Amino acid sequence: MKAKGRVATKRGGAAFRRPGGARFEERFLESFSNADGPSGWEAPVRELVVEAVRDHVDELSVDAMGNLVAHVSPARGGAKAARGKRGRGPHVMLCAHMDEVGFMVTAVEKDGRLRIRKVGGIDPRILLGQVVRVGTNGARGVVGVLPAHLLTNADMTKVTPIEDLFLDIGASSREEALQAISLGDLVAFDTTYEAWGTVRKGKAFDDRVGCAVLASLVQRRPPVPLTAVWAVQEEIGLRGAAAAARRVSPDLAIVLEGTASGETPGASPEEMQPRMGGGPTLTVQDRSLMADARLVELLERTAKRWKIPTQWKRPGVGGTDAGRIALSGAGVPAAVVSVACRYIHAPAAYLDIRDPQRVVDLVWHALGAIGKEWT
């Protein structure tokens, strides 16, 4: 089901240069967030990314797993060092994953109810009474729950495991259900992107915000040879990036993520980190990665120089594609720059729209610094 082969395009005309670096395109975030792409079924998101970047990159291809790989050569007069994929400066891989957590329809019961299993990490406690999109034909379903009137207080203190949940799409029989959906259909939260103040609400900001940051960055010719990877299957074991990194074989890599904000009422100041709106979040270490210390230092120094606020991700929490990329080939120095989002892996996540622009700025300037000094 995956589109294969090359959808390459040559970028024509002079590069548009913005003095401050690239601009974060919120329209990318909105369209990527509204699209559905649980792990393994990222095509709808990939089509939007292709649309967003095809006129701005030199090469564009989809690999056997479904990763979207774009190469952009530096502008003339970029970094001088004579190495890297196209000769000027170290070859940098930037990576964001297209997939999101969701569900798959595993059975259709005689009475028309659907059974589901999760794809990626989802807390079963957020599902009762939730509205979801099923398959690609516009079917909607609700996660059924017995009304409080028919339950005891003891019933209401029990968490229903996902295997015991069912989706009601309005069908009264298996036949009726199968006219609208199919076994194996993917299920995504039915959330629409919205904005108020600097708050942006949407689903799958982990990692559509990274996808949008990356699509924004390649709108301009970078200072170093750059390969942008929109990866698949991150949420089910960092799988797409593992294959992509081997093919790209970069000199170093930066992963762009949407990460979990620690903010909850009553949390200690330490637990609150990172905060939504607190600027790019840098990783020292997580469950998949020891970030490359030189790269982290370069990012930190670049942020200081350009007066971009940064914050630290709490060590030991979560894992990212950077862990897999770091292990590929002879090893790749890797780091992670994230946007702190509240309520990731849930139907409605929040982010502060100033943060992705700051990530764009930081990565852009870091690419410049890498071109000048990375050896």
Place this chain on the structure above:
Amino acid sequence: MEKRATRPARGDGKDEWSTDEWLRHLTALPGVAGHEHISHRAIEDAFGVFADRVERDRIGNVYGWIEGTGTAPRPRAMLAAHTDRIGFLISRIEKGGYLRVVAVGGFDPRTLPAKEVVIHAKPPVVAVFGTKPPHLQKRGEAEKVTPFEELYLDTGLPEAVVRRRVPVGTLVMLRQKPVGLLKSRLASPGMDDRAGVAVLVRTLQALRSRRPAWDVIAVGTVEEEDGQICLGARTSAERLRPEIGIAIDVSHGDMPGTREGDTVPLGGGPALCMGANIHPVVFEGLRGAARSAGVPFSVEVSPASSGTDAMDIQIASLGVATGVLGVPCRYMHTGVEVVEPRDVDRTASLLAHYLAGLEPDWRAVEVLK
């Protein structure tokens, strides 16, 4: 008693609305017990499309009258559907701008995490019941239900903005646009009891062209969901002194995991309740009307309390002969109450058929000697 002039609302197309359109319109109107006024105007307009006249009393009950063809003084039949729905009120604003709420009506706390809400401040503010992502949870945390007291709302806005814009006591409603399912079924919060209000509108519509001998008064009642009594039902019945009072509410639709007798089939037509809260003659009359009009129905047995406005209508005034009809509804008191619009239509046509056939001289009190 505040009386309002008849407001002819015809001409804006509502007289041609489908039941699906009515349900989408009525479920979009906010209002918990005590806060029904926020949607009074819309309920008055809805009744006004078909009623001869529309009134509202001081506590907020809305009345839509259809005048009978009998000679005055005519007996009255009252139809009641409650206009309040379950929701929340802001109780506290915490450090960081997080909001705590109290529930008005019975929620299962398990159905709330990660749901969106609208805080009805001016202008309204959107928020979500905050949850901790799996990445940050301690081992075993996902096996424990978060009790209601620990749930919080997050607007994403800075604390100072929240404090300026959201006063304590502000009304909060679950935020979920109606979702169309297969077989024209509709999932939305507030079907309890806006589906009943839709039945009233449809019944008024049917009675315009099929006048009963009796006066029929559709009442949108206040404060059913909160407290020990159904305030609006009691006071409106006291005022109207009807011979017959019929409550139209929602009944539990068939769901897996329920016992036989607890539910009625969705799409199977209205539930006709029987039990102590229902006058046997009214029950028989409704059942007979359903049979003669060819309306499918289920019988729902409620031995003691029907849990509807009929509880208070029955003991109001000098005692009222009551009936209860239920529109089948799945997942009651959640953000995805599912109703089949056809059941609303069938409930209304059954009511119209029953009311049009009422004998002009029937009285609830039988004089024996």
